[in-house]
Amino acid sequence: xxxxxxxxxxxxxxxxxxxxxxxxxxxxxxxxxxxxxxxxxxxxxxxxxxxxxxxxxxxxxxxxxxxxxxxxxxxxxxxxxxxxxxxxxxxxxxxxxxxxxxxxxxxxxxxxxxxxxxxxxxxxxxxxxxxxxxxxxxxxxxxxxxxxxxxxxxxx
Amino acid sequence: xxxxxxxxxxxxxxxxxxxxxxxxxxxxxxxxxxxxxxxxxxxxxxxxxxxxxxxxxxxxxxxxxxxxxxxxxxxxxxxxxxxxxxxxxxxxxxxxxxxxxxxxxxxxxxxxxxxxxxxxxxxxxxxxxxxxxxxxxxxxxxxxxxxxxxxxxxxxxxxxxxxxxxxxxxxxxxxxxxxxxxxxxxxxxxxxxxxxxxxxxxxxxxxxxxxxxxxxxxxxxxxxxxxxxxxxxxxxxxxxxxxxxxxxxxxxxxxxxxxxxxxxxxxxxxxxxxxxxxxxxxxxxxxxxxxxxxxxxxxxxxxxxxxxxxxxxxxxxxxxxxxxxxxxxxxxxxxxxxxxxxxxxxxxxxxxxxxxxxxxxxxxxxxxxxxxxxxxxxxxxxxxxxxxxxxxxxxxxxxxxxxxxxxxxxxxxxxxxxxxxxxxxxxxxxxxxxxxxxxxxxxxxxxxxxxxxxxxxxxxxxxxxxxxxxxxxxxxxxxxxxxxxxxxxxxxxxxxxxxxxxxxxxxxxxxxxxxxxxxxxxxxxxxxxxxxxxxxxxxxxxxxxxxxxxxxxxxxxxxxxxxxxxxxxxxxxxxxxxxxxxxxxxxxxxxxxxxxxxxxxxxxxxxxxxxxxxxxxxxxxxxxxxxxxxxxxxxxxxxxxxxxxxxxxxxxxxxxxxxxxxxxxxxxxxxxxxxxxxxxxxxxxxxxxxxxxxxxxxxxxxxxxxxxxxxxxxxxxxxxxxxxxxxxxxxxx
Ligand code: FES
Ligand code: FES
Numbered sequence: 001x002x003x004x005x006x007x008x009x010x011x012x013x014x015x016x017x018x019x020x021x022x023x024x025x026x027x028x029x030x031x032x033x034x035x036x037x038x039x040x041x042x043x044x045x046x047x048x049x050x051x052x053x054x055x056x057x058x059x060x061x062x063x064x065x066x067x068x069x070x071x072x073x074x075x076x077x078x079x080x081x082x083x084x085x086x087x088x089x090x091x092x093x094x095x096x097x098x099x100x101x102x103x104x105x106x107x108x109x110x111x112x113x114x115x116x117x118x119x120x121x122x123x124x125x126x127x128x129x130x131x132x133x134x135x136x137x138x139x140x141x142x143x144x145x146x147x148x149x150x151x152x153x154x155x156x
Numbered sequence: 157x158x159x160x161x162x163x164x165x166x167x168x169x170x171x172x173x174x175x176x177x178x179x180x181x182x183x184x185x186x187x188x189x190x191x192x193x194x195x196x197x198x199x200x201x202x203x204x205x206x207x208x209x210x211x212x213x214x215x216x217x218x219x220x221x222x223x224x225x226x227x228x229x230x231x232x233x234x235x236x237x238x239x240x241x242x243x244x245x246x247x248x249x250x251x252x253x254x255x256x257x258x259x260x261x262x263x264x265x266x267x268x269x270x271x272x273x274x275x276x277x278x279x280x281x282x283x284x285x286x287x288x289x290x291x292x293x294x295x296x297x298x299x300x301x302x303x304x305x306x307x308x309x310x311x312x313x314x315x316x317x318x319x320x321x322x323x324x325x326x327x328x329x330x331x332x333x334x335x336x337x338x339x340x341x342x343x344x345x346x347x348x349x350x351x352x353x354x355x356x357x358x359x360x361x362x363x364x365x366x367x368x369x370x371x372x373x374x375x376x377x378x379x380x381x382x383x384x385x386x387x388x389x390x391x392x393x394x395x396x397x398x399x400x401x402x403x404x405x406x407x408x409x410x411x412x413x414x415x416x417x418x419x420x421x422x423x424x425x426x427x428x429x430x431x432x433x434x435x436x437x438x439x440x441x442x443x444x445x446x447x448x449x450x451x452x453x454x455x456x457x458x459x460x461x462x463x464x465x466x467x468x469x470x471x472x473x474x475x476x477x478x479x480x481x482x483x484x485x486x487x488x489x490x491x492x493x494x495x496x497x498x499x500x501x502x503x504x505x506x507x508x509x510x511x512x513x514x515x516x517x518x519x520x521x522x523x524x525x526x527x528x529x530x531x532x533x534x535x536x537x538x539x540x541x542x543x544x545x546x547x548x549x550x551x552x553x554x555x556x557x558x559x560x561x562x563x564x565x566x567x568x569x570x571x572x573x574x575x576x577x578x579x580x581x582x583x584x585x586x587x588x589x590x591x592x593x594x595x596x597x598x599x600x601x602x603x604x605x606x607x608x609x610x611x612x613x614x615x616x617x618x619x620x621x622x623x624x625x626x627x628x629x630x631x632x633x634x635x636x637x638x639x640x641x642x643x644x645x646x647x648x649x650x651x652x653x654x655x656x657x658x659x660x661x662x663x664x665x666x667x668x669x670x671x672x673x674x675x676x677x678x679x680x681x682x683x684x685x686x687x688x689x690x691x692x693x694x695x696x697x698x699x700x701x702x703x704x705x706x707x708x709x710x711x712x713x714x715x716x717x718x719x720x721x722x723x724x725x726x727x728x729x730x731x732x733x734x735x736x737x738x739x740x741x742x743x744x745x746x747x748x749x750x751x752x753x754x755x756x757x758x759x760x761x762x763x764x765x766x767x768x769x770x771x772x773x774x775x776x777x778x779x780x781x782x783x784x785x786x787x788x789x790x791x792x793x794x795x796x797x798x799x800x801x802x803x804x805x806x807x808x809x810x811x812x813x814x815x816x817x818x819x820x821x822x823x824x825x826x827x828x829x830x831x832x833x834x835x836x837x838x839x840x841x842x843x844x845x846x847x848x849x850x851x852x853x854x855x856x857x858x859x860x861x862x863x864x865x866x867x868x869x870x871x872x873x874x875x876x877x878x879x880x881x882x883x884x885x886x887x888x889x
Contacts, residue, residue: 015423016405023425027380032372033365035547037498038579042829045498073365082364089363093355093795096803097225098362099369099498099547124838131829133498133548134225135806137840139799 004065006031007075017063021055022046024062025072033073033102037131044130047103048072054110056129073102076109084150085109088143096134104130108144117148201327203291203335205257206236206284213312213324215240216248220258220277222268222519223251223358224497224549225803226858227796230357231274232281234792238349239285239342241309242323245357251543254522254536266522269554269688271760271856274792278854279341286339292323295330344790344851353795358545370517370544371576373504378572379408380424381565382431385416385585388822389685390441393417397435404430409571413564415557420569424576443683444822451682451819452489455593455614459487464612464678467656468665476608476672480599482711483608488596488700489883492817493589494832495689499547500582505562506572507532512539512563513572517546519554527556531563550807551688555587555625583832584824588817589689590616594664594700604712604722609673611664613697616681617657618688625685659688663697663863667730667758668705668723684819690807691859694759699884702755702867707880716754716871717741729787730756730763733848737765737785740846744769750780753872755864760856762788766805768868769841772876775889779809779841779869787848789855797857798845804861805843810835812866814885 003012006029015024020039025031025048034057037045041056048057049071077083082090085105095101104127111118111126118126123144132140201209208216217236223229229249237244252258252266259266262276289309296314297304300321308315312323344351361367386392396417398410406426411418417434421427458464477483503516505528514528525541532539546553562575577585592615599608656677665675689695709719717738724731734756746752749771756765769781784801791797814833818825826832870881879888 015425019423019425023423027423027425030374032368032374035369035499036371036576037500038829040579040828040830043498043834077364079360079364079366082360086360086363090355090359093359093799095225095356095359095362096227096799097223097498097546097548098358098367101362102365105363128836128838131498131834131836133496133550133807133834135803135835135840136799137806137835137837138802138843141837141840 002062002066004062004067005069007071013062015062018061021048021057021060021062021065021070025057025070031072031074035099035102037100037103042131043100043103044107045100045103047106047130049106049110052110052113054107073106076105083109084147085112085143088147092139092143092146094136094139094143096136100130100132100134104132104140108140112144112148118144120145199327201330203288203330204284205255206281207240207288209292209323209327211324211327213322214248215242215246215312215323216250218250218252218258220252220266221260221273222517222521222543222546222549222553224268224517224519224546224553226273226800227356227793228268228273230796231792232277233357234349235278235281236285238347239282240289242312244349244354246312249357251545252521253541253543254525265520267520267554268549269519269551271762271859274854275761275856278792282341283339286341287336290336290339291330292326294336295326295332296321299326299329350792351790351794353793356796367545369499369547370504370515371499371502371547373515373544373574375504375506375515375572378504378574379420379422379569380427381418381420381562381573381575382424382427382578383413383416383418383561383575383581384431384434384436385581386438386440387584388438388440388444389585390443390683391438393436394439395437400435401430401433404433409569411565411568413561413568415561418561418565418575420565420571420573428578440822441683446682446822447820448818451591452593454680454682455591458614458678458680459593459595459612462678464614464676465656466674466676467661468673468675470670471672473608473610473672473674477599479601479607481602483597483599484707484711485595485597486704486707486882488594488703490592490594490696490699491815491884492591492684492819493689493811493815494583494586494817494826495548495550495552495589495687496583496832496834497546497548497550497552500579501552501558501577501586502575503559503562504572504574505559505566507563507566508570510534510538512566513542514539514559514563515542515544516559517544517553518556518559519546519549519551520556524556524559527559528563531560532567550690551692552587554622555687557625579829580827583827587621587685587687589695590618590660590686592696594697596700596704598704598708600708600712604714604719606668606670606708606723607672609665609668609670611661611673611700612676612678613661613664614678614680615660616684616686617660617679618686618692619657619659621686622688659693661697662693663757663759664693664701667701667727667756668720669726670723690804691759691862694757694859694863695808695811696884698755698757698759698863699866699870702757702864703870703880703882706754706867706871706874720756727758730758733763733765733785733787736846736848737767737783740783740785741767744781744783751872751875753868753870753875755867755871757860757863759860759863762786762855762857762860764801764860764864766864766868768865768872770869770872770876772873772888777813777869777873777886777888779839781842781844782865782868783844783846784861785846785848786861787850788857788860789850789852791847792854794847797847800857801845801861802843804859805865806835806840808862808865809839809841809869812869812884812886813839816885
């Protein structure tokens with residue numbers, strides 16, 4: 001039995017300790033916003049926050065999150081109360097197919113909370129782990145810079 | 157259904173579908189069984205397959221095309237919204253299940269692809285909106301006791317004097333037939349939404365993780381399946397030892413299907429681990445003897461030794477070469493490619509006695525239903541099919557083997573099955589963009605005209621693979637398998653024997669005047685399954701054609717733009733795009749160490765020219781900026797057009813810089829994003845898109861941005877280094 005906090009709520013699971021967090025969140029807790037893209041830490045589609053840090057959950061066993069705070073895209077914001085990045089994503093029509101976008105936004109949110117005013121190059125470096133096959137990169141980058149510039153309080 | 161229908165582009169040519177005059181196949185009756193999305197609330201107005209207006213004035217649009225990121229839900233909703241007179245964001249969007257009313261007018265079947273959606277539905281869906289608005293006005297005039305002429309509309313309301321009456325108030329009265337037909341459409345100058353920028357309608361759901369993709373589907377009692385397939389595509393199970401796997405926690409079933417062995421559990425991770433523990437020996441197919449080097453060598457031998465089939469002849473080629481002052485000949489190589497959409501293949505299927513259901517994100521939900529019906533031994537009417545959003549398509553989701561697999565597993569276990577392919581499965585066991593060897597020999601005369609153009613391609617054809625895959629599922633179940641196989645073989649033979657598959661050479665010869673030309677095709681197929689891949693034939697032909705045009709421009713002493721202008725006298729729309737991009741190029745003024753390359757291409761009725769600004773550092777090519785000029789007729793949502801150009805450029809850059817699928821002893825050597833790298837943000841250029849102002853009928857947008865980018869970069873590399881690169885991916889060392 002492993003216990004942790006998921007989007008602010010205490011949860012527990014019987015999943016085997018080597019189960020990647022992604023699959024526990026998707027299959028056992030039925031939160032589908034975090035995506036599977038590669039299963040090997042290469043694409044960022046599965047990105048969540050562990051105690052505020054962006055982590056690749058397809059290769060993170062749940063044994064490693066016991067007692068930790070996990071935030072998924074569902075915990076970041078909702079259509080009624082979106083995170084500033086989510087609002088910017090909508091306003092700038094960032095998503096195409098949208099499949100990579102929860103991971104992109106979780107990485108971007110972690111970046112802005114660590115570095116509220118990144119340069120273009122810093123954005124590129126921080127986001128290089130997130131693949132977007134639809135090629136939304138110019139808009140992702142611009143939306144992050146827009147949010148940073150607007151000086152939103154970014155909290156994770 | 158006639159097999160020719162599968163030739164998505166050829167079909168289009170044969171039937172001559174034109175901009176206007178599309179037949180609207182909408183039935184007022186029969187909206188029961190086949191339209192799950194529209195089994196609306198009681199009291200709703202459901203005038204046709206596309207719209208529902210509830211008494212509460214909720215307006216639902218059933219989108220007939222599949223949303224794979226290209227913005228089709230936004231685009232098609234805009235068409236309805238414009239004529240119905242409702243703000244697009246007020247309309248709720250549902251995704252269509254299979255029904256003939258949702259056929260793509262360009263194909264005569266329910267499929268999304270070929271950059272056709274806006275082109276094919278532009279008139280049809282506006283007509284739907286206009287007719288329903290007329291219906292609501294008629295009902296309002298009856299209910300309010302005033303003539304229609306005294307009424308107006310605004311954002312889902314009927315206006316009378318100062319009063320606003322929601323459309324929904326008239327839903328009951330409007331249910332009386334007949335539905336008005338051929339209501340006059342708005343003039344372009346009156347458009348409120350078409351041609352205007354506003355945010356995509358699916359943006360917030362996608363930014364908050366709420367969009368449901370196939371991988372996210374949950375149905376009660378659902379189990380998860382993972383399949384182990386032959387390392388060489390097409391191999392079959394010879395011997396299986398499943399003892400270790402069966403003993404692993406949570407494993408409910410292990411079943412053999414046509415493609416391999418399926419492991420079923422309540423949890424994906426358990427199924428995945430047990431599948432990895434299976435001990436399987438495979439019987440390998442002929443493909444097992446093939447390596448990439450062999451493919452290349454075979455193509456080269458065929459290029460030199462075989463004449464192949466002729467197509468696209470014009471004028472007198474030898475006279476053209478005789479008139480040439482300069483002649484040049486080169487070969488161009490482009491490899492196999494994977495589509496690698498971010499969402500790997502998956503499907504949920506439940507076969508339950510005499511009924512079945514399927515949920516998936518696909519470019520052809522009707523075919524998905526037929527496949528499930530065929531596997532389950534049911535009539536298609538007894539299979540419910542639900543579309544989800546697609547986590548990328550690019551042609552990969554026009555293939556459906558994963559649906560057939562899920563159906564087999566569900567049939568064997570009696571459970572609803574969620575089948576997920578891993579990234580490795582997708583990379584190694586999927587379908588691929590065919591490899592090509594192309595040869596171009598061209599002559600130019602003293603006036604800078606291309607006087608002779610000989611182009612030849614060697615490679616596999618996509619159409620026979622598509623037909624072979626789809627035909628068994630598109631015929632009635634009553635047709636015996638033997639007949640189906642014979643038919644599939646006959647179609648394939650026919651395509652190999654006496655016609656050139658149009659998509660194998662498209663784009664190799666059509667764009668320029670070329671008064672004397674000849675195109676030949678030699679089919680060489682080593683058995684790797686082939687599929688449409690974003691921009692299909694254009695994805696490789698544009699590279700050969702446009703790098704050759706650059707070389708000819710230099711030989712002629714003209715600049716890249718002027719040379720192309722001189723050779724597009726018969727193609728004014730492409731010529732105009734070339735000129736416009738040339739004007740922008742002259743203003744680009746790259747700083748020291750940066751160089752420009754130009755390319756232009758016509759595909760999917762759309763003309764695009766691109767300028768790449770690059771630098772070369774230590775042999776590495778870096779793309780800093782891309783300028784893209786596009787004429788796609790009227791841009792229904794200009795920002796979506798810009799996004800598609802940006803996306804197609806990134807997709808094309810992945811192919812230009814990294815993309816390569818190789819085979820060794822028949823096995824695909826790439827497996828995941830470490831050895832099949834996708835362009836990342838730190839490699840992505842800034843993109844500027846210029847849309848030519850036009851009120852012509854809209855043309856393709858999803859694919860045409862892709863073909864010019866690889867040659868634009870290759871031409872810039874030549875400007876930077878003096879080296880002509882004639883193979884993809886581009887490598888300097
Ligand atoms: S799915 Fe985790 S990094 Fe790709
Ligand atoms: S939006 Fe499709 S992969 Fe990023």
